[in-house]
Amino acid sequence: MEHPVEWITGAVTAPRGFQAAGVECGVKSRGKDLALIVSNVSATVAGMFTTNRAAAPCVRYSRHVVEAGVARAIVANSGNANAATGEEGFVDNVRMAQKVAQLLECPPAQVVTASTGIIGHRLPIERVEAGIEQAIRQLSPEGGDAAAEAIMTTDTVPKAEALRLLLPEGEVRIGGIAKGAGMIAPNLATMLCFLTTDAQISRSSLQQVLRDSVERSFHCLTIDSDTSTNDMVVILANGQSGVDVNRYLDDFELALESLCVRLAQRIARDGEGATKLVEIEVRGAPTFTQARRMAKTVAESPLVKTALFGNDPNWGRILAAMGRSGVDFDPDRAHIALQGTLVYAEGKPTTFDAAALHEQLKADMVTIHIDLQQGTEHATVWTCDLSYDYVRINAEYST
Amino acid sequence: MEHPVEWITGAVTAPRGFQAAGVECGVKSRGKDLALIVSNVSATVAGMFTTNRAAAPCVRYSRHVVEAGVARAIVANSGNANAATGEEGFVDNVRMAQKVAQLLECPPAQVVTASTGIIGHRLPIERVEAGIEQAIRQLSPEGGDAAAEAIMTTDTVPKAEALRLLLPEGEVRIGGIAKGAGMIAPNLATMLCFLTTDAQISRSSLQQVLRDSVERSFHCLTIDSDTSTNDMVVILANGQSGVDVNRYLDDFELALESLCVRLAQRIARDGEGATKLVEIEVRGAPTFTQARRMAKTVAESPLVKTALFGNDPNWGRILAAMGRSGVDFDPDRAHIALQGTLVYAEGKPTTFDAAALHEQLKADMVTIHIDLQQGTEHATVWTCDLSYDYVRINAEYST
Numbered sequence: 001m002e003h004p005v006e007w008i009t010g011a012v013t014a015p016r017g018f019q020a021a022g023v024e025c026g027v028k029s030r031g032k033d034l035a036l037i038v039s040n041v042s043a044t045v046a047g048m049f050t051t052n053r054a055a056a057p058c059v060r061y062s063r064h065v066v067e068a069g070v071a072r073a074i075v076a077n078s079g080n081a082n083a084a085t086g087e088e089g090f091v092d093n094v095r096m097a098q099k100v101a102q103l104l105e106c107p108p109a110q111v112v113t114a115s116t117g118i119i120g121h122r123l124p125i126e127r128v129e130a131g132i133e134q135a136i137r138q139l140s141p142e143g144g145d146a147a148a149e150a151i152m153t154t155d156t157v158p159k160a161e162a163l164r165l166l167l168p169e170g171e172v173r174i175g176g177i178a179k180g181a182g183m184i185a186p187n188l189a190t191m192l193c194f195l196t197t198d199a200q201i202s203r204s205s206l207q208q209v210l211r212d213s214v215e216r217s218f219h220c221l222t223i224d225s226d227t228s229t230n231d232m233v234v235i236l237a238n239g240q241s242g243v244d245v246n247r248y249l250d251d252f253e254l255a256l257e258s259l260c261v262r263l264a265q266r267i268a269r270d271g272e273g274a275t276k277l278v279e280i281e282v283r284g285a286p287t288f289t290q291a292r293r294m295a296k297t298v299a300e301s302p303l304v305k306t307a308l309f310g311n312d313p314n315w316g317r318i319l320a321a322m323g324r325s326g327v328d329f330d331p332d333r334a335h336i337a338l339q340g341t342l343v344y345a346e347g348k349p350t351t352f353d354a355a356a357l358h359e360q361l362k363a364d365m366v367t368i369h370i371d372l373q374q375g376t377e378h379a380t381v382w383t384c385d386l387s388y389d390y391v392r393i394n395a396e397y398s399t
Numbered sequence: 400m401e402h403p404v405e406w407i408t409g410a411v412t413a414p415r416g417f418q419a420a421g422v423e424c425g426v427k428s429r430g431k432d433l434a435l436i437v438s439n440v441s442a443t444v445a446g447m448f449t450t451n452r453a454a455a456p457c458v459r460y461s462r463h464v465v466e467a468g469v470a471r472a473i474v475a476n477s478g479n480a481n482a483a484t485g486e487e488g489f490v491d492n493v494r495m496a497q498k499v500a501q502l503l504e505c506p507p508a509q510v511v512t513a514s515t516g517i518i519g520h521r522l523p524i525e526r527v528e529a530g531i532e533q534a535i536r537q538l539s540p541e542g543g544d545a546a547a548e549a550i551m552t553t554d555t556v557p558k559a560e561a562l563r564l565l566l567p568e569g570e571v572r573i574g575g576i577a578k579g580a581g582m583i584a585p586n587l588a589t590m591l592c593f594l595t596t597d598a599q600i601s602r603s604s605l606q607q608v609l610r611d612s613v614e615r616s617f618h619c620l621t622i623d624s625d626t627s628t629n630d631m632v633v634i635l636a637n638g639q640s641g642v643d644v645n646r647y648l649d650d651f652e653l654a655l656e657s658l659c660v661r662l663a664q665r666i667a668r669d670g671e672g673a674t675k676l677v678e679i680e681v682r683g684a685p686t687f688t689q690a691r692r693m694a695k696t697v698a699e700s701p702l703v704k705t706a707l708f709g710n711d712p713n714w715g716r717i718l719a720a721m722g723r724s725g726v727d728f729d730p731d732r733a734h735i736a737l738q739g740t741l742v743y744a745e746g747k748p749t750t751f752d753a754a755a756l757h758e759q760l761k762a763d764m765v766t767i768h769i770d771l772q773q774g775t776e777h778a779t780v781w782t783c784d785l786s787y788d789y790v791r792i793n794a795e796y797s798t
Contacts, residue, residue: 050723051723052719052722052723053721053722053723053724053726053727053728053730054718054719054721054722054730055722083715084715084718084730084743084746084747084748085746085747086745086746086747087746089747118715119715119718119719120714120715120743120747120748228719229718229719229722302701302785302789302793303793306789306790306793306794307793307794309790309794310793310794312794315519316482316483316518316519319453319483319518319628320451320453320518320627320628322452322453323451323452323453323454323628324449324450324451324452325452327452328452329452331452331453331483344483344519346485347483347484347485347486348483348484348485348488348519349483349519386701386790386794387790387794388787388790388791390701390705390790391705391708391785391786391787391789391790392787394701394702394705394706394709395705395706395708395709395711395785395786
């Protein structure tokens with residue numbers, strides 16, 4: 001990157017011209033459960049949504065907002081996904097948008113909605129509407145962290161990042177909050193990410209840089225291979241920095257990607273029952289897509305994930321996952337390294353110190369490096385281990 | 400099926416003209432670990448092998464045997480997969496075949512080899528060779544069950560089936576043994592199945608009926624989505640019944656498929672840490688492939704599997720897995736039933752008795768029926784739940 005980036009605080013309210021709030025309105029049994037993010041002026045909006053065929057009303061509605069291209073606000077509740085709720089669910093979702101629109105005096109079509117939590121239960125819409133009124137009153141340029149808290153479900157920590165990109169014409173800021181693939185039984189994993197920036201950027205460029213950033217961040221994240229009905233990543237760009245980034249799209253994209261990668265890593269580290277963050281890099285691949293496909297297959301292997309929970313340098317399970325990934329490679333040329341130690345080369349294991357490596361795998365971050373030695377592309381994927389707690393959290397009876 | 404099938408005992412030695420043995424030769428720390436299946440005359444052979452790119456020497460070797468089309472014997476050891484063992488591994492594998500060939504006075508190219516167990520460790524080939532000598536001495540027309548025992552790794556029970564198909568010209572028999580997707584850490588899941596029949600059948604028909612049978616049995620089986628380096632299904636047909644089945648291929652195929660389905664169910668029920676067998680049927684799909692794809696996605700969802708371990712009638716996770724399966728369907732038309740109780744229809748949950756269903760899910764077999772109501776095809780997939788024991792078995796450090 002030509003131009004420097006500095007990490008700052010403030011989450012989605014770090015960029016100029018944004019306010020946010022996170023309030024408790026009683027959808028969850030306790031804690032903040034309604035987040036509101038508002039741009040002081042109409043913003044350009046871009047977004048990416050779950051490909052799940054059973055997408056929730058909020059996803060279907062917010063897709064239209066993104067297609068129209070302009071938004072003033074994002075409203076999100078946690079505790080209830082408003083999914084599989086029939087026609088009533090669509091009506092409730094529209095009421096969320098209408099309430100925000102009425103109070104901000106903007107069209108409902110400029111309000112992005114999001115929900116996460118239990119599915120198959122009607123949203124307590126009166127509580128949500130009361131929460132929206134409360135959130136409007138509490139909107140603040142320091143409200144970003146409260147909003148991060150209000151979208152949590154089984155997340156154990158809020159996830160927020162912000163940065164500034166120093167360009168010759170001035171600085172632009174990007175902020176983001178996310179919630180992870182945590183589930184409240186009997187629910188769904190939902191990944192939500194809301195991003196803000198004060199950059200001036202065209203709508204098509206915003207959509208393009210978002211898509212490219214997500215490809216190498218959230219699309220490289222896997223907790224348990226389940227994709228929910230409610231996933232979305234949305235970005236608002238309000239231009240309040242006065243700095244046009246269309247001349248610096250590569251820099252802006254790299255900055256946005258860095259921020260998304262940090263949020264993705266935070267989500268992986270906070271995966272249900274996770275004891276460690278696992279980073280899997282595949283190098284020497286013919287294409288990025290093939291590298292990512294192989295890395296994801298390794299990342300989603302329950303055998304690899306349980307071995308990592310047990311701190312077991314089990315290169316055999318990694319090799320087996322690589323082999324079934326559908327990516328063509330030569331097992332006799334491939335290298336596998338764990339925590340920097342080469343464990344497999346020339347078609348067989350190296351003579352590594354298994355006991356020492358077992359100790360090194362007890363770290364809270366584990367890296368798996370795979371080199372196929374047959375190309376120049378690479379991809380990095382983040383996941384976590386599979387522990388007893390994952391089973392406990394997801395097996396507890398609670399319908 | 401026009402012609403009746405009767406289930407019998409005898410495993411792979413139920414068909415005429417087959418002998419088998421299972422002996423202990425010291426590859427595993429204890430128990431039988433070498434199986435030998437021999438046809439008294441040269442048999443037609445067909446087989447299907449893992450698509451894993453890191454296939455073991457036995458897979459690469461046995462593929463050639465199947466391509467040549469004639470075999471006298473199958474030799475298999477458990478306790479060591481002879482995978483990721485470099486050039487030496489290929490030599491050891493050939494020595495296995497040569498030893499059997501020498502004692503049977505047949506070409507080594509007529510001996511199918513298979514290995515399952517730990518990977519990345521040299522096979523103790525002298526022990527295996529001594530075991531082969533012992534097995535040859537113990538060959539018996541009652542040896543099928545001993546062979547089933549000798550291919551077990553973490554399987555808790557041997558898996559064998561046999562049947563006779565009553566045709567106008569006489570009866571033909573089919574026998575089979577299998578081992579499941581059990582692993583000995585730090586190893587791989589390996590699925591092995593060896594089938595025998597005394598039917599007279601052409602080589603091309605044998606390969607065809609095997610492929611079709613596997614499509615609807617073992618290819619509908621998933622424990623944890625991992626495909627090993629050593630998987631194979633091989634069938635020997637020695638014609639000793641004197642009955643030509645080429646006129647009754649549909650009957651023969653249905654009989655073979657039934658036998659393979661029973662073995663697949665036994666494997667699922669004995670999955671690592673499994674507390675129950677789970678059968679997932681998708682009906683009303685446009686194609687079999689789409690039906691199976693959706694059923695497999697549900698079967699492989701860790702969220703669904705942990706819910707079933709917890710006896711939780713969690714239709715939401717099933718719907719979410721259906722949604723991300725890549726199969727096009729209308730969530731408002733689809734039905735989901737658990738243990739025969741309709742839990743989801745018209746885009747939302749039905750008003751079912753969750754407490755009663757929770758009790759019913761404690762059975763040792765659980766059925767999930769999905770009806771997409773958009774076609775006439777269906778597929779059934781078998782799996783098991785995901786329990787604490789799965790994590791324990793696979794996380795224990797043992798490299």
